[in-house]
Amino acid sequence: MNQKETSRIDWLVTLVPFILIVGLTILLFVFPESSNEVIGQVRFFFGDTVGLYYLVIGMGFLVVSMVMALSKYGDIVLGEPFEKPKYNFFEWGSMMFTCGLAADILFYSFAEWVMYATNPHIQDMGGSIIEWAGVFPLFHWSFIPWAFYLVLAVAFGFMLHVRKRPRQRYSEACKPVIGKHATGLTGRIIDLFALFALLAGTATTFSVATPLLASIVMKLFHIEISRTVVTIIILVITCIVYTYAVMHGFKGIGILAKICMFLFFGLLIVVLFTSGQGRFILENGFESFGKMVQNFIGLATYADPARTNNFPQDWTIYYWAYWMVWCIAAPFFIGNISRGRTIRQTILGGYIFGVGSTIVSFIVLGNYSLGMQATGQADFIKIYEESGDLYDLILSIIDTMPASNFILVVVVLCMIAFYATSFDSIAYTAACYSYKNLGENEMPHKAIELLWCLLLIALPIGLVFSESSMSNIQSVSIISAFPIGIIMIIMIWSFFKDAKAYRKELSGNESR
Numbered sequence: 001m002n003q004k005e006t007s008r009i010d011w012l013v014t015l016v017p018f019i020l021i022v023g024l025t026i027l028l029f030v031f032p033e034s035s036n037e038v039i040g041q042v043r044f045f046f047g048d049t050v051g052l053y054y055l056v057i058g059m060g061f062l063v064v065s066m067v068m069a070l071s072k073y074g075d076i077v078l079g080e081p082f083e084k085p086k087y088n089f090f091e092w093g094s095m096m097f098t099c100g101l102a103a104d105i106l107f108y109s110f111a112e113w114v115m116y117a118t119n120p121h122i123q124d125m126g127g128s129i130i131e132w133a134g135v136f137p138l139f140h141w142s143f144i145p146w147a148f149y150l151v152l153a154v155a156f157g158f159m160l161h162v163r164k165r166p167r168q169r170y171s172e173a174c175k176p177v178i179g180k181h182a183t184g185l186t187g188r189i190i191d192l193f194a195l196f197a198l199l200a201g202t203a204t205t206f207s208v209a210t211p212l213l214a215s216i217v218m219k220l221f222h223i224e225i226s227r228t229v230v231t232i233i234i235l236v237i238t239c240i241v242y243t244y245a246v247m248h249g250f251k252g253i254g255i256l257a258k259i260c261m262f263l264f265f266g267l268l269i270v271v272l273f274t275s276g277q278g279r280f281i282l283e284n285g286f287e288s289f290g291k292m293v294q295n296f297i298g299l300a301t302y303a304d305p306a307r308t309n310n311f312p313q314d315w316t317i318y319y320w321a322y323w324m325v326w327c328i329a330a331p332f333f334i335g336n337i338s339r340g341r342t343i344r345q346t347i348l349g350g351y352i353f354g355v356g357s358t359i360v361s362f363i364v365l366g367n368y369s370l371g372m373q374a375t376g377q378a379d380f381i382k383i384y385e386e387s388g389d390l391y392d393l394i395l396s397i398i399d400t401m402p403a404s405n406f407i408l409v410v411v412v413l414c415m416i417a418f419y420a421t422s423f424d425s426i427a428y429t430a431a432c433y434s435y436k437n438l439g440e441n442e443m444p445h446k447a448i449e450l451l452w453c454l455l456l457i458a459l460p461i462g463l464v465f466s467e468s469s470m471s472n473i474q475s476v477s478i479i480s481a482f483p484i485g486i487i488m489i490i491m492i493w494s495f496f497k498d499a500k501a502y503r504k505e506l507s508g509n510e511s512r
Helices: 003-007 011-030 032-049 052-070 089-098 102-109 112-117 135-140 143-162 175-183 185-221 227-274 278-294 296-301 311-325 330-337 343-374 380-387 390-399 404-433 446-456 458-465 470-511
Strands: none
Touching (some): 011 185, 032 311, 032 470, 052 311, 052 343, 052 470, 089 330, 089 343, 089 404, 102 227, 102 404, 112 343, 135 278, 135 296, 135 311, 135 343, 143 311, 143 470, 175 185, 175 470, 185 311, 185 390, 185 470, 227 343, 278 296, 278 343, 311 470, 343 380, 343 390, 380 390, 390 404
């Protein structure tokens, strides 16, 4: 970078997260046991003591999304008043679906019901495992999580394409409420929290899903799995993804996203029509969706105050927090690609494509293994109880599928492609945060993106080498999401305040 470019960088916002993450990574390397213990204690406070906070925010964002879509605000175009969408619906939807947690959606679709099947809360629901185990994955990955994305995507899209603000940050989106403080200490604190949450979300998704890629590579090429292999896979994926992003930018990511969606839906079609479980998949999926809709309010407000099973603390609160920390990058990316769409089109289109694709994935892949369990052709619950290894369980499920090696290859390709768009959106968003000012159509310098790419892979590698449990990996998201929830509320307040003023401006112009 030349001196002029360097002078545009906000080094405080860029370097402080870098120092914090490097420090945390070193602690995880040097003191793995004590570090995990401290993380667990902090997680207990946020997830158990104040867990209701996450549940309330989840319900609130779902309500806000409906208000945005169905009220007068839904008519606002994210751009000029009569501008047309930049991308067609499929290309837009593909990039939207793949920019966030698509790799995790594919990962958990195979076997999440097994983890619920052994929880006492299933018996509390008054039904069998077959009736309820398929309901919770649909609930935890559908309307409330996507409401986080879509509501904030609208706020970012409005800031970028309507107000054309030069500072592409969380603090700038809060400006209508916090005013001049957006460029002062308050704004800096907001942006630092946002970047730390961004890094935490990246660490969580890489730490959770990458070992499955390593397990598949081991199975296909007969390589012994180890932390070193997992680390190499993380490095290879991120290097390939970064190189692709640098060479092709948004246009290339759009092409990759479409290819990935064809692969993804192709996988689902193969499983649905060749697995021998097609009827069970459709019927139980249909029934599970109905149960989820019928019991939605109860599921969303269940807090287990007597702590009889800790189900919401272990699952619902974690998932809401997980999606909240991903709300730094994914909604920013979605808002960026939503130029020319109305707020109503963005919200409802996001629910149709994003929630629809998610639900189809869980119904097809989840009910395949659930059907095998129900008909006695396999006992996946026993496999999981004996090993406790989710990655081995998923491989066991895929082994029972027709052309299992082919399925393994497709899964690897899908996950890498999903990571591509996710990682690109993260690196792009983080790089934008590094600039004091950045025009609407201006791209960050590639050197800054590279810096963030290196930083983004440090914490997941630290978690892998510290042998963090699934619980401690979850804790990173739950802890980081707490301050982000407060900032998200300020952003929504800011959006409605600014959107109300914008509508008055439009009415004033029309009356002249």
